[in-house]
Amino acid sequence: MQFPPPKIDVERGKPQPIATKFGLTYDIPPDWDNRWGAVAGWSNHEGPIVTLGAIGRFGYDYCPDIDGSRMAMSGVTGRNGTDIDSADREQVGLAKEIFTNDQGVEPTVDITGPVSVEISGRPAVKYTAKITDIPPNNRCTPPVGASGCPSNPGIRDRRSDGFGC
Numbered sequence: 001m002q003f004p005p006p007k008i009d010v011e012r013g014k015p016q017p018i019a020t021k022f023g024l025t026y027d028i029p030p031d032w033d034n035r036w037g038a039v040a041g042w043s044n045h046e047g048p049i050v051t052l053g054a055i056g057r058f059g060y061d062y063c064p065d066i067d068g069s070r071m072a073m074s075g076v077t078g079r080n081g082t083d084i085d086s087a088d089r090e091q092v093g094l095a096k097e098i099f100t101n102d103q104g105v106e107p108t109v110d111i112t113g114p115v116s117v118e119i120s121g122r123p124a125v126k127y128t129a130k131i132t133d134i135p136p137n138n139r140c141t142p143p144v145g146a147s148g149c150p151s152n153p154g155i156r157d158r159r160s161d162g163f164g165c
Contacts, residue, residue, distance in 0.1 A: 004054055007036045020054040020076045024120060024152075028056030028074055040073060042098045049097050052077050063140030079151075085114055088125050088151035095129040095147045105135035107145075117150055124152035 005019035015027040016034045028034060034056060041051035052075025059071025079087040092111055099107040113127035131145040 004037050007034065016056070018054045018056060018074075022076060022078060024076075026054075026074070026076075029058070032056045032058045032072075032074075033060055040075065042094075044097065044100070045102070050077065050091070050094050063138070065138040065140050069140060084123070084151045084153060085125050088114065088127050088149055091149045091151065092127040092129045092147055095131050095145070098147075099131050099134050099145060101135040101137045101141075103135070107131050107135060108133040119150060119152045122152050124150045126150040 004021055008017045008019055008025070010016055013030050015030060016032065017025045017027050018034060018036045019025045036054055038055045039051055039053045040055050040057070042049045052073070054076050056074040057070045057072065059069075061067075061069055062071055063069035077091070082090075089111070092113075093109075095111075096106055096109045099109075108131070110130045110132070111127055112130075114125040115128075117124045117126055126148055128148040129146065131147065132143075134141055134143060134145060
């Protein structure tokens with residue numbers, strides 16, 4: 001098992017960097033929870049949909065109906081054997097499955113991109129999903145959502161790293 005790099009401590013009120021096992025570091029806003037050593041994600045009755053590491057989260061436990069609810073989350077995952085465009089498009093495309101309710105009713109998902117960007121001087125792409133008409137599971141289900149993941153070739157092992165936003 002690979003362990004994450006150590007937590008990077010910063011002054012209170014400053015953006016918080018999270019180092020990843022892929023050799024890249026990303027920042028989360030000062031008011032987010034830095035869960036640098038945690039894994040989190042989404043699942044349905046069939047099992048995991050996506051699991052991310054090096055987690056940043058916002059609004060944890062905001063909903064009394066769901067243990068561990070969160071308003072926003074960031075994290076990273078890796079992919080082997082695919083190009084960055086395909087990896088990113090597939091990762092963002094998981095939004096439909098993530099926001100499908102327990103009865104199987106799907107949301108509307110509009111995916112835009114790719115947009116070419118750079119991460120640490122390396123080429124990257126980013127697709128964005130806007131999720132609307134989210135079918136409710138409980139009284140805390142949001143009416144809309146967004147997902148975006150810039151992906152680039154990993155520094156450590158040539159994986160394509162997805163940065164979930």
